[in-house]
Amino acid sequence: xxxxxxxxxxxxxxxxxxxxxxxxxxxxxxxxxxxxxxxxxxxxxxxxxxxxxxxxxxxxxxxxxxxxxxxxxxxxxxxxxxxxxxxxxxxxxxxxxxxxxxxxxxxxxxxxxxxxxxxxxxxxxxxxxxxxxxxxxxxxxxxxxxxxxxxxxxxxxxxxxxxxxxxxxxxxxxxxxxxxxxxxxxxxxxxxxxxxxxxxxxxxxxxxxxxxxxxxxxxxxxxxxxxxxxxxxxxxxxxxxxxxxxxxxxxxxxxxxxxxxxxxxxxxxxxxxxxxxxxxxxxxxxxxxxxxxxxxxxxxxxxxxxxxxxxxxxxxxxxxxxxxxxxxxxxxxxxxxxxxxxxxxxxxxxxxxxxxxxxxxxxxxxxxxxxxxxxxxxxxxxxxxxxxxxxxxxx
Numbered sequence: 001x002x003x004x005x006x007x008x009x010x011x012x013x014x015x016x017x018x019x020x021x022x023x024x025x026x027x028x029x030x031x032x033x034x035x036x037x038x039x040x041x042x043x044x045x046x047x048x049x050x051x052x053x054x055x056x057x058x059x060x061x062x063x064x065x066x067x068x069x070x071x072x073x074x075x076x077x078x079x080x081x082x083x084x085x086x087x088x089x090x091x092x093x094x095x096x097x098x099x100x101x102x103x104x105x106x107x108x109x110x111x112x113x114x115x116x117x118x119x120x121x122x123x124x125x126x127x128x129x130x131x132x133x134x135x136x137x138x139x140x141x142x143x144x145x146x147x148x149x150x151x152x153x154x155x156x157x158x159x160x161x162x163x164x165x166x167x168x169x170x171x172x173x174x175x176x177x178x179x180x181x182x183x184x185x186x187x188x189x190x191x192x193x194x195x196x197x198x199x200x201x202x203x204x205x206x207x208x209x210x211x212x213x214x215x216x217x218x219x220x221x222x223x224x225x226x227x228x229x230x231x232x233x234x235x236x237x238x239x240x241x242x243x244x245x246x247x248x249x250x251x252x253x254x255x256x257x258x259x260x261x262x263x264x265x266x267x268x269x270x271x272x273x274x275x276x277x278x279x280x281x282x283x284x285x286x287x288x289x290x291x292x293x294x295x296x297x298x299x300x301x302x303x304x305x306x307x308x309x310x311x312x313x314x315x316x317x318x319x320x321x322x323x324x325x326x327x328x329x330x331x332x333x334x335x336x337x338x339x340x341x342x343x344x345x346x347x348x349x350x351x352x353x354x355x356x357x358x359x360x361x362x363x364x365x366x367x368x369x370x371x372x373x374x375x376x377x378x379x380x381x382x383x384x385x386x387x388x389x390x391x392x393x394x395x
Contacts, residue, residue, distance in 0.1 A: 033075030040082070041395055042067040042125055048238035048388035056241040057234075057384060064237035065125065067093065076100045092169050093144070104154035111169045113142045114149050115160025115186035116204045118260040118273050121315025125392055128271075128298055128327045129353050130367045131235040135292030135333045138232040138244050138344075139256060139275045141204075144169075158188035158202075158314040166208055175214060177223035182208030182253075188260075188314045196306035198264035198316070206256035226251040228279055230290070230335060230344060231378075234371055235351075236386050243371070244335050245378035246290075246344030250282040262315065264307045269298040269316060281340075288340040292333035299326050303357070319357050327353040336375045345376025365390040 044065040050057040069082035078100070082093035096110025113120055119136045122128070136142055147164040165173075166180030173179050188202035210226025228251050232244040256277045263270045272295035279288040298316075300307070303323025310317040319325055329351045335344025351369035358364060367390075372383035 035072070035074045037070055037072045039070040039395075040067070041069065042392065043394075044125060044237070044390060044392045046236075046238050046388060046390045048236050048386060050236075050239070051385050055379070055382060057239050060238050062087075062238045069093070095169065105150075105152055107148065107150050109148040111144055111146050112149075113144055114147060114162040114164065114184050115151065116141050116184050116206055116256075117186065117258045117275075118202070118262060118271060118315060120160075120186065121310065121313035125394060126318060128325070128355065129296060129329045129351055130355075130365045130388070130390060131237070133273075133292075133294035133329070133331045134232050134235060134244070134347055134349055134371075135275050135294050135331055136273075138230055138292065138333050138335055139258075139277055139290070140230070141256070141258065141275065153311055153314070156189060156191055156193070158186075158190065158311075160184075160186040164208060166211060176212050177214045177221070178212040180209050180211045182206065186314075190262075190314070193309045193311070195308050196264070196266050198262055198269070198307065198309055200260075200262040200314070202260040202262075202314070204256075204258040204260070206258075207253065209253045210251040225249060225282070228254055232333070232347075234384060234386070235349060235369060236388055238388065242378040243347060243373050244333065244345040244376055246288070246335050246342050248279045248281070248288045248340075248342060250285050251288075252280040252282055254279045264309075264316060266306045267300040267304075269307050271296050271298070271316075286337075286340045288337050288342050290333075290335045290337065290344060292331070292335075294329065294331040296327055296329040300324070301326060319355075321357055321359045323357045325355040325357070327351075327355065329353070343375050343377045345373055345379065347371060347373045347376075361393055361395050363390075363392050363394075365392070 045063055047061040049059050064086050066085040067082055071080045076099055078098040081095050084091045084093045094112045096108050096112045098106055098108035100106040119142045145164045146167055147162050149162040152159045162184045164182045167173050184206045186204040190200040192199040213224050214221050215224050228248045230246045234241045234243050258273055258275045260273045274293045277290045281287060301324040304319050308317035331349040334346045336346055349369055349371045353367040356364045367388050369386045373379050374381040
């Protein structure tokens with residue numbers, strides 16, 4: 001109830017200040033920059049069936065994500081804030097300030113998803129498979145981080161470069177004792193990037209020092225040894241069931257590499273991404289390595305006759321209204337490293353998704369997936385078939 005009151009308070013503040021108007025701008029006649037605020041939000045309504053069930057799986061329905069926020073612009077400046085609510089908890093999503101030098105160069109700072117791989121081109125609610133690939137979730141490829149990012153987007157080239165501070169937006173740096181820092185980059189070459197024809201290859205890299213936290217030893221605060229935690233649940237939001245999990249202790253730093261491929265011709269498209277990760281450790285302990293890959297084939301059945309392209313994201317554009325799309329996908333993730341004796345788990349996922357883009361605000365999705373897991377420290381060997389449906393409203 002407290003969280004519901006918090007959301008109501010946010011909405012009330014926005015209403016009393018006029019921020020819930022579709023567009024709020026200066027009404028003077030000056031030729032200078034205009035201030036404009038555009039509210040934004042989303043609601044996801046999911047239903048799911050699982051077989052075999054048990055082990056935490058129960059058929060049901062849920063509203064896993066409710067968002068409320070908005071975007072303000074003034075000249076070349078833009079600011080965005082998003083507050084999320086799901087399963088009784090409030091959480092901060094995108095919170096950043098952005099400055100555009102021109103149509104091809106921008107810089108932004110705050111808490112957001114930094115450019116790393118093809119999955120960075122779509123938000124969590126706009127994934128063509130309904131859910132992000134398990135590999136991307138396990139590797140935290142598109143997790144939000146505090147940092148600053150520069151983006152270059154012109155012609156055949158796209159680049160995103162970030163400096164990261166690995167702290168949580170709700171936790172002061174002093175609580176960690178020693179802050180994790182790092183950087184990412186995504187470099188893309190796209191010799192063809194027009195409606196109905198896309199050829200794109202890219203490479204992303206990520207380096208980050210180990211995470212730390214304060215501990216009490218003999219009544220005195222000390223900084224823990226470096227560590228990284230990796231985890232992923234089964235690809236569904238109605239139930240949250242752990243599938244992969246690894247704690248890498250005595251860590252020094254982490255390196256992630258990810259090549260990507262995007263091909264599109266008229267009604268069909270192919271997307272894929274490979275992930276490799278190595279965590280270097282102290283005291284002569286063997287490094288922890290993990291890898292994964294996903295690939296999807298997309299096709300337009302009715303409606304649009306060709307896939308469009310989104311320059312700002314370096315990915316395919318969302319299909320237009322009254323378009324029906326099918327998506328066939330495969331994901332493999334190996335988080336088990338026998339050399340380091342860390343069994344994060346191995347999983348395969350096969351899926352078929354139908355997306356109907358009713359209009360620019362509403363999308364209906366239906367997905368079937370088969371997922372198996374083995375050699376995992378957080379789940380015994382098992383498999384599950386999942387049928388899930390979603391109606392999402394986004395503005």
